Amino acid sequence: HFWRLASGDSEFGLRFPSAGIGVLTVVATYLLAREVAGKERSAGRWVGLLAAWLLAVSRFDVWWSQEARMYALAALWAALAFWAAVRYWDSGRRLDVILYALFACAGLYTLYLGVSVLVIANLVWLGVVGRAIWAREEKRWRNAITWIAAQVVLLALFVPWLFYALGRMPTWSSASPVKLGVFTRIYWTVLTLGIPTHVERYAWLTLPLLAILLGGLAALGVQAWRERRAARNLALLALGVLLPAGVVYAVSLPRETFFYSPQLAPRYLILFAPAFYALLAWGVVRLGARLSWGRWLRAGLALLVLGGAILGLATYYPERLLIDDWKSLVATLRDYKRPQDAVVLYTDQNWPVFSYHYAD
Numbered sequence: 001h002f003w004r005l006a007s008g009d010s011e012f013g014l015r016f017p018s019a020g021i022g023v024l025t026v027v028a029t030y031l032l033a034r035e036v037a038g039k040e041r042s043a044g045r046w047v048g049l050l051a052a053w054l055l056a057v058s059r060f061d062v063w064w065s066q067e068a069r070m071y072a073l074a075a076l077w078a079a080l081a082f083w084a085a086v087r088y089w090d091s092g093r094r095l096d097v098i099l100y101a102l103f104a105c106a107g108l109y110t111l112y113l114g115v116s117v118l119v120i121a122n123l124v125w126l127g128v129v130g131r132a133i134w135a136r137e138e139k140r141w142r143n144a145i146t147w148i149a150a151q152v153v154l155l156a157l158f159v160p161w162l163f164y165a166l167g168r169m170p171t172w173s174s175a176s177p178v179k180l181g182v183f184t185r186i187y188w189t190v191l192t193l194g195i196p197t198h199v200e201r202y203a204w205l206t207l208p209l210l211a212i213l214l215g216g217l218a219a220l221g222v223q224a225w226r227e228r229r230a231a232r233n234l235a236l237l238a239l240g241v242l243l244p245a246g247v248v249y250a251v252s253l254p255r256e257t258f259f260y261s262p263q264l265a266p267r268y269l270i271l272f273a274p275a276f277y278a279l280l281a282w283g284v285v286r287l288g289a290r291l292s293w294g295r296w297l298r299a300g301l302a303l304l305v306l307g308g309a310i311l312g313l314a315t316y317y318p319e320r321l322l323i324d325d326w327k328s329l330v331a332t333l334r335d336y337k338r339p340q341d342a343v344v345l346y347t348d349q350n351w352p353v354f355s356y357h358y359a360d
Contacts, residue, residue, distance in 0.1 A: 009356070014068040021072045022065025025274060028079035029055045033278035035086045036233035043285050050302055051281035055274060059194025059312040064270050070110050071270045077107035078117050079274035082240065085121045086233060089128055092143045097150045105154040109161055113271055116244045122151065124236045178264050183249050187269060191276050192305075193312030196266040209308050212301050216283015223286060237282070240275030244268075280305060326357045333358065 007013030034048030055061050064071045081103035088096035104121070107114030129144050189199040192209050199206075217238075224231035252264040284301045288294030333343065343358070345351055 011068075015066055018065050018067055018069070018072045021076050022061060025061065025065075025072065025076045025079060026052050026056045028076055028083065029274040029277055032079050032083040032086075032274055033281055035083055035090075036237060036278060037282050037285070038229075043289070047278070047282045047285045050284060050306075051274075051277045053306060054277040054281060054309055057306065057309045057313050058273065058277070059309070059316045060190050060266070060270060061194075061273055062313060062316065063194060064267060069267075071267050074107055074111035074114055074271050075273055077103050077110055077114065078240075078271050081107060081117050081121070082236060082275065085125075086236065088143075088147070089125070089232065090229070092146075094146065097146055101150040101154040101157075105157045108154075108158045111271065113244060113247065113268060116247055116271070118151070118154075120236065120239045120243055123239060124232060127235065128232060178249075178252065180249065183245075183264065186264075186266065187245050190266045190269060191273060192308055194309070194316065195312055205308055205311070209305060212287075212305060213280055213283060216280065216287055219286040219289070220283055234279075237275050237279040240272045241279060244272045326353060329354075330358045334360070 003017050004014065007016065030048040030052035032048075033051035034044045037044040037047035061072070061075070064075075081100055084096050084100035084103055087093070088100060100121070104114070104117050107117050125144075125147060185199045185203075186196060188210065189202055189206055190196050192206050193202055195202060220230065220234050224234045248264070248268045281302075284305060285298055287301060288297040291297065343360075345354060347354070
């Protein structure tokens with residue numbers, strides 16, 4: 001609203017904030033990936049750079065960084081909230097937990113699915129506290145009080161909006177049944193190539209990328225077995241990829257028990273794209289870490305995953321054609337209308353877009 005007061009109603013002006021937010025998300029993804037991999041290690045920097053490159057050339061992220069909607073902003077808040085949480089768990093600094101609370105609260109105000117950030121962070125935190133109690137680490141137990149206070153504060157900050165929104169949220173259901181296997185293939189293809197339709201055509205390319213991810217997860221699993229910090233951060237990123245997808249799939253199922261069942265749409269999955277790219281980059285850099293020729297293996301795998309993302313992005317721009325819809329419709333109405341004519345619009349969703357183009 002406030003940006004529009006300065007930019008006006010042009011499509012370029014309304015979409016411009018999303019582009020800037022998308023660029024900032026590249027930076028946030030670098031910070032998150034470097035933090036989880038260990039910024040004090042040389043590998044941490046390479047993980048951060050690869051994750052940032054993957055997001056920068058991601059067709060999925062570029063797509064939603066060109067839309068005048070809130071999804072790109074939600075992804076930025078999620079990446080920053082995870083980054084601040086990891087920093088607090090490592091250092092115990094109050095500034096980091098304050099930043100986490102602010103970023104997580106901003107995510108809640110941006111997209112309701114942002115509640116997944118709180119769930120994921122607190123599930124991982126319970127593991128941290130459990131280990132601290134078991135090992136009788138008094139410092140980490142004291143930090144738990146600060147962490148709980150942060151959750152209370154951010155939820156209290158969200159209460160005003162919650163009271164406002166509860167009576168206004170949609171109560172209709174428009175979802176169509178989607179099989180779990182189909183949903184999984186869409187999710188995977190969107191994250192790797194950014195392509196949400198005809199995903200079966202791209203299995204030849206996404207299956208090798210899946211093999212790279214699984215190999216990286218295996219290597220990270222070995223590291224997590226030896227290092228408590230690596231286990232914690234691996235759990236954070238893995239939950240960041242899996243749990244929101246499960247929520248999106250479950251809510252999209254047309255059941256009478258849900259008061260709101262939206263259509264399954266890939267845009268809901270953009271929220272945790274930074275976690276996915278951080279996880280993929282960390283696994284690639286970890287593969288072959290103890291081999292003499294490991295750097296060449298990692299370089300080759302990095303080029304493969306980047307190549308897949310760039311291929312998806314390259315096919316995106318030729319499809320950005322002006323389709324024959326609102327502008328042509330408005331031009332036709334203006335050419336044929338007479339003084340006593342009226343427009344009768346029968347639609348429940350698209351009338352704001354029509355009224356934007358047809359101010360008459």
